[in-house]
Amino acid sequence: MALDEIKIGGLGASRRRVEDNRFIRGKGNYVDDIVLPGMLHMELLRSPVAHARIKSIDVSKAYEIPGVRLVLTGEMMAARNLAWMPTLSYDTQAVLATDKVRFQGQEVAAVIADDPYIAKDACQAIVVEYEQLPVIVNPFQAMESGAEVIRDDKENQPGNKVFDWEIGDKAATDKAFAEADVVSKMELHYPRSHPSPMETCGSIADFNRATGKLTVYMTSQAPHIVRAAVAMVAELPEHMIRIVSPDLGGGFGNKVPIYPGYVISILASILTEVPVKWIEDKTGNLISTGFGRDVYLQGEMALRKDGKIMGMRMKTISDHGAFYADAQPSKFKIGLMHSAFACYDVPAAHLESVGYYTNKAPGGVAYRCSFRVTEAMFFQERMIHGAANDLGMDQAEFRRINLVKDDMFPYRTAFGFLTDSGQYGKCLDIGMKAIGYDTYKQEQEEARKRGKLLGIGISTMTEPLGAGNSREYDILGIKMFDSAELRVHMSGKAILRTGAMNQGQGHQTTWAQIVAHELGIPADDVTVEEGDTDTAPFGMGTYASRSTPVAGAAVAMVARKIRAKARKIAAHLLEVSEEDIEWELGRFYVRSNKERGVTIQDCAIAAYSNMPDGMEPGLENNAYYDPPNLTWPFAAYFVKVEVDAETGVWDVLKVVAVDDCGVRINPMIVEAQIMGGLTEAYAMASMQYQTYDDEGNCIGSNYMDYLLPTAWETPGFELHEVVTPCPHHPIGAKGVGECATVAGPAAFVNAVVDALGHLGVRNIDMPMMPNRVYEALTTGKDISGMPPVRMGD
Amino acid sequence: MTSLYDEVQAAPGEGVPTRRVTIKVNGADRTVDVEPRLLLAHLLRQGLKLTGTHTGCDTSNCGACTILFEGRPIKSCTMLAVQADGHSIETVEGMATASELHPIQEGFKEEHGLQCGFCTPGMMMAAKALLDKNDNPTEDEVRWALSGNLCRCTGYQNIVKSVLWAAEKMRAESK
Numbered sequence: 001m002a003l004d005e006i007k008i009g010g011l012g013a014s015r016r017r018v019e020d021n022r023f024i025r026g027k028g029n030y031v032d033d034i035v036l037p038g039m040l041h042m043e044l045l046r047s048p049v050a051h052a053r054i055k056s057i058d059v060s061k062a063y064e065i066p067g068v069r070l071v072l073t074g075e076m077m078a079a080r081n082l083a084w085m086p087t088l089s090y091d092t093q094a095v096l097a098t099d100k101v102r103f104q105g106q107e108v109a110a111v112i113a114d115d116p117y118i119a120k121d122a123c124q125a126i127v128v129e130y131e132q133l134p135v136i137v138n139p140f141q142a143m144e145s146g147a148e149v150i151r152d153d154k155e156n157q158p159g160n161k162v163f164d165w166e167i168g169d170k171a172a173t174d175k176a177f178a179e180a181d182v183v184s185k186m187e188l189h190y191p192r193s194h195p196s197p198m199e200t201c202g203s204i205a206d207f208n209r210a211t212g213k214l215t216v217y218m219t220s221q222a223p224h225i226v227r228a229a230v231a232m233v234a235e236l237p238e239h240m241i242r243i244v245s246p247d248l249g250g251g252f253g254n255k256v257p258i259y260p261g262y263v264i265s266i267l268a269s270i271l272t273e274v275p276v277k278w279i280e281d282k283t284g285n286l287i288s289t290g291f292g293r294d295v296y297l298q299g300e301m302a303l304r305k306d307g308k309i310m311g312m313r314m315k316t317i318s319d320h321g322a323f324y325a326d327a328q329p330s331k332f333k334i335g336l337m338h339s340a341f342a343c344y345d346v347p348a349a350h351l352e353s354v355g356y357y358t359n360k361a362p363g364g365v366a367y368r369c370s371f372r373v374t375e376a377m378f379f380q381e382r383m384i385h386g387a388a389n390d391l392g393m394d395q396a397e398f399r400r401i402n403l404v405k406d407d408m409f410p411y412r413t414a415f416g417f418l419t420d421s422g423q424y425g426k427c428l429d430i431g432m433k434a435i436g437y438d439t440y441k442q443e444q445e446e447a448r449k450r451g452k453l454l455g456i457g458i459s460t461m462t463e464p465l466g467a468g469n470s471r472e473y474d475i476l477g478i479k480m481f482d483s484a485e486l487r488v489h490m491s492g493k494a495i496l497r498t499g500a501m502n503q504g505q506g507h508q509t510t511w512a513q514i515v516a517h518e519l520g521i522p523a524d525d526v527t528v529e530e531g532d533t534d535t536a537p538f539g540m541g542t543y544a545s546r547s548t549p550v551a552g553a554a555v556a557m558v559a560r561k562i563r564a565k566a567r568k569i570a571a572h573l574l575e576v577s578e579e580d581i582e583w584e585l586g587r588f589y590v591r592s593n594k595e596r597g598v599t600i601q602d603c604a605i606a607a608y609s610n611m612p613d614g615m616e617p618g619l620e621n622n623a624y625y626d627p628p629n630l631t632w633p634f635a636a637y638f639v640k641v642e643v644d645a646e647t648g649v650w651d652v653l654k655v656v657a658v659d660d661c662g663v664r665i666n667p668m669i670v671e672a673q674i675m676g677g678l679t680e681a682y683a684m685a686s687m688q689y690q691t692y693d694d695e696g697n698c699i700g701s702n703y704m705d706y707l708l709p710t711a712w713e714t715p716g717f718e719l720h721e722v723v724t725p726c727p728h729h730p731i732g733a734k735g736v737g738e739c740a741t742v743a744g745p746a747a748f749v750n751a752v753v754d755a756l757g758h759l760g761v762r763n764i765d766m767p768m769m770p771n772r773v774y775e776a777l778t779t780g781k782d783i784s785g786m787p788p789v790r791m792g793d
Numbered sequence: 794m795t796s797l798y799d800e801v802q803a804a805p806g807e808g809v810p811t812r813r814v815t816i817k818v819n820g821a822d823r824t825v826d827v828e829p830r831l832l833l834a835h836l837l838r839q840g841l842k843l844t845g846t847h848t849g850c851d852t853s854n855c856g857a858c859t860i861l862f863e864g865r866p867i868k869s870c871t872m873l874a875v876q877a878d879g880h881s882i883e884t885v886e887g888m889a890t891a892s893e894l895h896p897i898q899e900g901f902k903e904e905h906g907l908q909c910g911f912c913t914p915g916m917m918m919a920a921k922a923l924l925d926k927n928d929n930p931t932e933d934e935v936r937w938a939l940s941g942n943l944c945r946c947t948g949y950q951n952i953v954k955s956v957l958w959a960a961e962k963m964r965a966e967s968k
Contacts, residue, residue, distance in 0.1 A: 016902055023910030024898040026845015026885035030911065033844040066809075117830070198849045198857055198911040198945050249847070249911030250945050282850040504909030504946045668905050672951055676908065679948035703854030703943070711949040712940035 002520075002584035009523030010516040010585070011731065014668035018508045018528075019247075028247045031202045031217050036275040039204065040069055042265050043119035044284065045109040045126050047101035050137075050359040050696020051150070052130035054097060057109060061125040067114035068122045070272055072264060074098035074108070084153075085233050085263060088256075088475060091162075091324035092154075093362060095260040101130070102150055102322035103361050104696050105287030107260040112268045112276055135696040136160065139296065139319045139356035150322060150357045160357040162324045165333035168350035168415055173302075176311025176348040180302035184387040189765045189785050190375045191689040192294035192319070192360075194706065195367040197503075199249020200285040203262045204277045205269035214269075215242045218262055221255045221501050222541025225475055227533045229258050232476075234266060245531035248503035252680075253365040255503070256327040256543050257290050286706055287698045290327060291690065292367025294319040294360075295375045299383045302348075307393050307401040311348040312341055312414075314379065318355045318364070326364035327543070328371035329473045329480050335371030336464055338415040340380045343424060343462040343634065344402040349414035359696045368680055368741040370544040370630075373463045381459040381746030385753065386762055395458050395750070396432055400425060403460065419462055419632045421724045427636040427658040428460060430720050434656040435638040448758065453643040453777070454653075455755025459747035460637075464630035465735025466549025475540065479626065482546070483537035484554035486515065486562055487620035490608040492601030493525045496558075499539010500551035501531050505673070505737060507547065510665045511555050514731060518559030519566075520586025520600050537622050545735030548665065549726075554625035556730035561621040566603035569619075572612035573598045631726045631734035633661040637678075637747040643755045648774025650752050652682070652715035660722040661736035662729065667721075673737045675717050681744020683709050685752075689767045691786045814878035818843070819887030827874045834858040834869040836877075837884060845885035845914045849943070856942030859915035860884050866922040866941070885914035888921070896962040897921055897955070906955030908946030916942050920956045928963045930956075 009015040022028050059071040074096040077083040084092045097108050109126050113119040134148040141147060142160035151157045177183060203218035214236055220226050223243040231238045248255060261278045268276040280289075295318045302311035316334060320326065328335045334353035341349065367374065388398035403424040404411045410420045432438070440456055447454045467473040468480030483499040496511055512526035530536055539551060563583070570588035571578040574596060582591050589597030598606075607619035638656040643649070657674055664670045680688075687707040690700035700706035725732030745766060752768050753761060760780040764772060772783045811826040818841060825840055837843045837860070846869060849857035853871040860869045861883035869882075888895040897917050900906065907913040916939060923930060923938035930938070935956045936949070944952060 017905065019910070020902040020907060023907055023913050024894070024901050024917070025889055026843070026914045028845075028910050030844075030847070032838075032848075035839075117828070196945065198855060198909065198943065199847070200849075248909060249849075250909040252945065282852065282855075506908070672905050672908065672947060675948035675950050676946045677948075680945075702852050703850045704852055708943050708945070710940040710943060711936040711953060714949045716950055717948065 003586040005517065005585055008516050008520065009513055011513060011663065011665055013513060013666065015509055015513060015523060015666055017506050019506065030199055030247050030249050031204060031219055032279045034204055034217050034246065036204060036206055039275040039277050040112050040114065040272060041116040041119050042110055042112045042268055042276050042278040043116060043123050044107050044261060045123040046284065046288065047097065047104060047106040047108050049101060049130055049132055050104045050135045051100070051102060051133040053100050053133060055129040055131050058127040059109065061127065062111055062122040065118060065122045065125060067118040068111060069114070070112040070268060071122070071126070072096065072110040072268060077267065080267065082233070082263065082267060085258065087323055087325035089324045089326045089328065093323040093325055095263050099153060103359050104698055105284065105361060107288070110264045110268065112272060135359045135694070137358055137360060137692040137694065137696055139317045139358065142356035142358050150359060162320050162355035162357055163333040164354050166350065166352045167332065167338050169348055170350045172348040173311045173313055173350040176302040177300070177313070180310055181305040182303040182390055184301045184303060184390040186299045186383045186386045186763065187784065188297040188299065188379055188382055188763065190293040190295045190378055191766055191786055192691065193292050193367060193684055193688055194286050194690055194700065195252035195254035195290070195292060195365065196286065196706065196708065197250030197252055197254055200280040200282055201255060201259055201261060201289055202279040203265045204275055205265040206275040207269040207273065209273050213240050213242065214266065215244065216262070216266060217244045217246055219248055219255045220245045221248070221251045221503060221543050223501060223531055223533050224499060224538050225541060226258060228476065228478060230266065233263065243533045245501050251503035252368045253292065253327065253543050254290050256365055257325055259289055282703065283701050287701045288361050290325065290363035290365030291361055292363070292365055293375055297379045299379055301383055301387045303387055303391055307391060307398050309344060309346050309402050312346050314340060314351045316353045318353065319358050319360065320355050320364050321358055321360040321362040323362035324355070325362040327366060329467055329475045330371060331472065337372045337376045339373055339417060339464045340376035342413045342417055342419055343404060343460060345404050345408070346414050351415070360692055366544050368677065369738045370463060370465055370467065374742045377461040377463060377742045378746050380461065381743065382749060382763070385750045389757065389762070396428060396437060399458065399460050400428060403428070417464060418629060420629060420727050422462060422632065422634045422660060423722055423724050424460065424634055427634055427660055427722050430722065431636040431638045431656050431658045434718060434720060435640055435654060451645055453645055453755040455641050455643065455751040455753070457639045457747045457750030457754055459743045459750060460635070461743040462632045462634045463739065463742050465545035465633060465738065466627055466631045467544055467546055468627055469629060470626045478540070480540050481624050481626040482539040482550035482554050483622065483624045484551060484558045485537045485622040486558045488562060488604045490605050492521060492604040494521055495527045495529065496555065497529045497536045498551045498555060499537050499541070500547045501542045503542060505542065505547060506666065506669045510669060513665050514552060514555045515559050517731065518556055519563055545737045548733050549631045549729060549735045550625055550627055552733060553627060553730050554623045557625055558621050558623035561623060562619060565619060566600055568615065569603040569606050569611060570598050573602060573606055628728045631662065631729060633659065633734040633736055633739055635659050635739040635743045637743050639747040639751040641751040641755055643752060643773060643777065645777060648770035648777060650768065650773060655715050655717045656720065657717060657740060658720040658722060659736060659739055660724050661739065662724060662726040662734035663732035665733060670736055671719050674719055674740045677738060677740025678717050678744050679709060679714050680741045682714060682748060685745050685748035685766055685768055687767050687769065812875050814875055816877045817881040819883055829873065829875050831874045832870055833872040833874045833877050836874040837869060843884050843886050847911055847914060849911065854943065856915045856919060857912050859918045859942060861918055861922055864922065864925065866919045885917060888917065896959040897924065899962065900955040900959035904951050904955040904958050906947065906952040912942060912944045916944065916952055920959065924956070924960055924963060928960050928967065930960060932957065
């Protein structure tokens with residue numbers, strides 16, 4: 001009898017999470033929970049100013065404080081060739097400043113002391129003399145002729161430009177615009193946002209002089225990449241470096257880059273020969289680590305009167321901060337921005353992207369998305385909304401006309417991506433029904449008569465998730481594959497290790513479900529481990545929704561290798577030839593006699609005790625998986641709002657999410673990922689953003705200024721499911737963790753703009769704070785750019 | 794007696810003042826010598842090795858450090874250890890018995906009320922403060938009671954369901 005897949009915790013089971021057992025008891029093991037004998041504590045001194053030449057640094061007063069063991073400055077790093085390090089975008093980034101500080105919060109010195117309080121005291125005792133320089137806080141200032149050059153450390157640096165890049169067919173696009181009935185234009189800004197996981201970054205570096213081995217416990221979403229980079233930067237042999245990511249208190253892309261604090265703690269441990277712990281405070285995290293977004297768009301669409309999109313042009317101007325440290329593995333300078341409009345049939349498209357340095361924190365991380373995909377899809381859906389209005393067409397109808405139809409797959413987009421599957425129209429229908437779209441126009445009219453402003457916003461998109469393939473995607477030359485290693489013990493229990501790194505997604509639970517699906521070993525019998533480079537197979541880590549598409553595929557593939565060997569063992573045990581054997585979940589049997597069979601557990605013990613002649617003992621293997629393509633989930637989100645005409649406050653009445661992420665491993669976890677993503681979408685639409693005043697002071701440097709929604713503001717969500725399996729993934733799954741963050745923001749903005757549409761308002765840039773909405777509804781004008789910063793009186 | 798100095802400062806500076814405090818933690822008296830400026834959250838984590846209480850934001854906004862102080866939820870990152878002298882506090886480590894989880898803990902697992910787990914101890918303590926007073930709250934009452942605690946992963950919906958699940962179980966158990 002085949003096993004009941006749901007009962008053994010296989011695919012489709014909403015299996016309760018294994019990792020919860022420790023978290024609900026307060027027994028998680030985050031980096032700050034780890035205490036090593038003799039450990040010292042490190043604290044960073046950060047620049048209070050955004051742009052200044054360092055005249056002098058005097059650390060003598062810091063050394064007078066009892067308990068201070070070491071003070072590190074840029075000069076001391078430079079003496080060891082560690083003052084600068086490479087970024088993931090082939091730029092350089094200061095570890096500790098030597099010549100200039102280039103953003104507020106930049107690392108200037110580090111104190112290593114007996115306890116964190118002493119280290120903090122000693123930072124205050126360091127005297128730094130700065131000579132202030134002109135400050136640049138947006139790309140428009142950066143591009144002015146004669147603007148102060150921020151990166152004067154680089155040879156041949158043309159002003160403040162980072163890159164100037166284009167893709168698409170310009171001539172065909174120009175032709176589409178020349179022949180268009182209607183041209184719809186939109187200028188947008190996606191404000192700077194910080195992923196802000198609850199846990200900040202931190203590390204404990206432990207260099208053992210006796211063995212020459214360096215162990216670093218750290219908050220990394222990609223420990224193997226860190227090992228490769230540390231080997232490169234610190235010139236230590238790779239086998240003498242062990243990177244361990246313990247439990248991570250969230251990541252969202254913030255914990256992909258390598259930050260100065262990690263590097264400094266490593267040098268500090270080498271110099272002091274004891275473990276050195278660095279735990280960033282929240283302000284340090286918000287003002288210095290990888291931000292997301294901060295991109296301006298000029299978008300245009302060439303439209304035919306009947307609603308068909310004929311062409312699209314985008315020009316993006318992006319703000320990269322002081323160092324080009326975008327965490328992205330593509331050869332495309334602005335990540336996957338050109339995935340915009342991938343769900344629509346657009347014959348001609350052109351994208352031009354220009355990036356600039358500014359005196360702001362470096363980053364440009366993929367904040368809960370593939371690389372720049374959140375910006376791409378936000379711009380897309382705001383442009384779609386504007387175009388439908390410019391044509392006088394219904395929002396849903398305009399989308400339906402232009403969405404790629406089911407029979408058009410595989411579909412090559414104008415920018416060259418290959419989307420492979422989906423039922424876009426079906427998702428749209430389900431969402432429309434759930435939100436009550438049919439009666440909505442009438443409802444909106446009637447509400448307006450009563451002075452109430454109702455709006456519905458739609459956002460539909462497909463996004464590329466799960467980098468690589470290795471032909472196009474790499475980090476520092478390492479191809480974007482992932483890996484899994486499975487050992488089946490003789491009792492049929494197993495341990496699985498992957499190159500991914502959980503940070504709340506529930507890998508311990510879901511990877512075991514894939515093994516259960518492939519081998520019939522109950523999920524409860526499978527231990528999952530990740531994050532230790534000494535034991536886990538080499539993998540590229542977890543971000544950009546790549547775990548299930550890549551590492552998850554590797555798990556299925558390694559399980560199939562195990563099954564192939566087990567089949568040979570089964571044939572031996574059943575005394576028939578391998579060709580006469582059939583498989584059903586958990587069991588091989590003789591084709592001619594279904595009763596005669598052996599379980600996978602029988603094969604496991606036989607692999608150690610009764611293997612066929614000539615067979616290598618044991619039942620373990622590994623798999624490295626290089627995906628043939630990205631996966632392309634589809635999302636259709638509907639948001640209904642009511643705007644208060646007297647205050648500009650908007651309430652969310654209903655959120656409907658229809659997600660097609662292919663086969664769902666654990667529906668409970670998938671749904672929770674979508675709800676979490678929708679909440680971040682709501683956050684960015686309503687309140688969560690970072691800005692800078694004219695002097696480069698970061699506004700949003702703590703949770704009093706950087707607003708995150710609580711349980712009280714956050715709306716409820718209604719979720720729906722469509723399943724179109726991914727044609728190239730071994731179990732048909734697609735990425736999903738980020739769909740809602742990517743497609744969600746436009747749904748909220750479209751809803752509020754729809755509510756104000758009759759007043760002539762075409763756009764309100766995020767964050768849609770009530771005062772901005774109020775200004776739009778009282779003036780009928782668009783609200784663009786960042787909220788003004790009120791300077792101190 | 795635990796000496797905090799042994800835990801957090803290997804070689805105390807000359808003349809650093811300390812105060813001796815006794816705090817009832819999860820039902821047991823703990824007596825420690827602390828610097829007057831030591832935060833309660835840091836005493837719990839470093840001195841008493843109760844690392845279930847997390848520090849997230851340092852500004853009492855995120856609630857990861859929420860504990861119960863005389864039964865009321867407080868943010869232990871903004872209370873000095875000396876202020877807790879003579880008082881009774883409860884942390885996440887005190888929720889379960891050796892053999893049994895608290896219904897709130899069960900609820901969080903059952904309704905998938907956590908992802909990365911970092912906010913979870915604080916969330917559960919805030920929920921406990923509510924349910925200890927009101928074992929039949931409405932959804933709005935739960936959302937309001939948790940509004941001092943931030944979560945970046947879940948979107949709160951499952952946290953609310955977890956607390957309501959626990960309330961139902963607590964009501965059933967008290968019958």
